[in-house]
Amino acid sequence: MSFLHYWRAMWGIVGRELWRFVTQRERFISALVRPLVWLFVFAAGFRAALGLAITPPYETYILYEVYITPGLIGMIQLFNGMQSSLSMVYDREMGSMRILMVCPLPRWFLLLSKLLAGTGVSILQVYVFLAIAWFYDIHAPWQGYLWIMPTLLLSGLMLGALGLLLSSFIKQLENFAGVMNFVIFPMFFMSTALYPLWKMKESSVFLSKLAEYNPFSQAVEMIRFALYEQFDQHAFIYTLVAFLLFMAAAIIGYNPSKGMMVKKGGS
């Protein structure tokens, strides 16, 4: 198997995803509307709610809009990861999954290509979101916009791998509501996307612990620090390990002889 084979396969998968993204304008708009509604409506109501404490990476007082921005970047990637998982289930129902899986390349490679495709789309969405936020007076140092690129890649892969893992469990498209209820919402709300840990600790230590161990929190913190030109090593390692674990589990999950498919008796 030559390098060219790998390249063609990966480009085929990534290209398909990007083409889908460009042609499905509704998907692009809806992916942007969600975080923007949070920014313009939800955050506006809580402008002064954060109280007084300056926590790193911030060096002075900030408005809630500024705090929530990295969280909303995470939200874009979280939904994108789940959307990719949804499209995997759809592909399986439509039969195009079978074509992908019979491709004479290692499964891990195909799945990774799929992940990269989804992550690439989410990074595009994030930059469009940040450009709109700029006009809403949410500014970070310009180097920060470059620094977040690698962190977005890692967090996108991690959340995508989680989506992939979940999609190996879901048999039908209808079950996606369960993913919303049991994965997306708890992950988003029990994280540092909306409130800092110290604020959560004020009301519940237990909740703040949950948020601390939530890999989504770590991904958000990694992005938050990078946006202000700082490197959060702990968050980076945590996200990386989470990605490797989810990816390994997803690869096993998609193994036709061992994985979840056999247990469910699916295709």
Added chain:
Amino acid sequence: MKQKALKWFLMLAITASAQAETVFVTLEKDNALAVVDPIEGKLIKTVSVGQRPRGIFVSPDNKFLYIATSDENTIKIIDATTFKELGKLPSGKDPETFALNPAGDRLYVSNEDDSLVTVIDVAKKKVLKQIKVGVEPEGITVSPDNKWLISVSETTNMVHWINTKTNTIEANTLVDPRPRAASFTADSQQLWVTSEMAGTLMILDSQTKQIIKTISFDVQGVTRDKIQPVGVVIDKERNRAYVALGPANRVAVVNAKTFEVEKVLLVGQRVWNLAFSPDQKRLYTTNGTSNDISLIDLDTQTVTKSVGVGTYPWGVAVKP
């Protein structure tokens, strides 16, 4: 030889960075003075200076600090490098705000409880005169051309125009309720006065002594009653003025030509007094209840950092 040159270069680099401006902040509750390096954004040290220090000025030659220690009923002269007390000025009772004339030989103090302005000869450390003014005098300033001494009385709601040669009141202007601070433009043509209760900023013409413009402030998400303008400073070119909005936790940026409010910047809680850096590229604010000062970069008009200094920071002065 090379090593020696390198050593010299390093030494030079160190002294150069050590020569950056210093910010002094009086800490009303800690009875101390905070010394801050604003470039590094770090508190260097705190020095105790006496009971309830509030108003602070650097002498024109940058050698001394004048600090009103209100509960000791005096203004202390402190060495600006060693922080040793060099003497005391007879300020009258409970000095809070005071002003120095451009030459630095006269010091004018508001005595709030006695409704007086005390005129002090700095060199002789003697009271020259006590001028009767309106009830609760607060804001006080001298025009850069040394023509006028302004005293603002909080309860009488009046700006008193005092001739600095005769030390007598020549005119009074009625202003919005509870006027707090007053600042002249560099050309002495305009006097800017803030009203705490009306939430306004008034611009007075020095010739006619009439209000030529009243500006009110609006901060998104902050109720009107919390907008209480206090400190006001205007840059040398009269391009922009900056107003501390008290419990609104904001500093307003006002275009000094069109009198429009261009922007509000989020700083710490109950922002009170303001001071420019010597090159007027930065602005420093004292945030009374969040116990810190905020550093504002004026080129980008952004708050770059807030530095914890101690309990109840009140006054701020900068030494180049």
